[in-house]
Amino acid sequence: MGAINDNERADVYLEVMERLCREYGEALKAYDKAKEAGDPEVASRLVLVVAEKSSVMQAYMERNQKGIDAALH
Template sequence: MNTTEHEKQADAHREAMERLCREYGEALKTYDMAKAAGDSALAAQLELVVAEKSNVMQAYMERHLESRAVLH
């Protein structure tokens, strides 16, 4: 793989991780706000969203690491 292709893939990975981290952060912030407001029903729903975002980030990272292992 040439350097340009590698750089493109690295940029795409960085952009995807930035988006996933931003989404996770927003979900966590909303969860914290609902919890602080005493809205336990909404907090419970948002807890699931936060967990899902975390799982998505973890799965993405695992796939990325596996694909890098195959390339090297």
């Protein structure tokens, strides 16, 4: 299998980031709904999901930034 070019890499990155952002947004909406409904047990579980989604997005961005930095040097 050949190496992917920069455009393909950028497309993959955008697709993954779109999915991660969508999942984060859905988790945040679910958390907000649980909080508004006065369900602290569900809200406390969902706050963990929101934090996890945020951490995954940040790690993905950092990993890709390191790859971009390395490609520029």
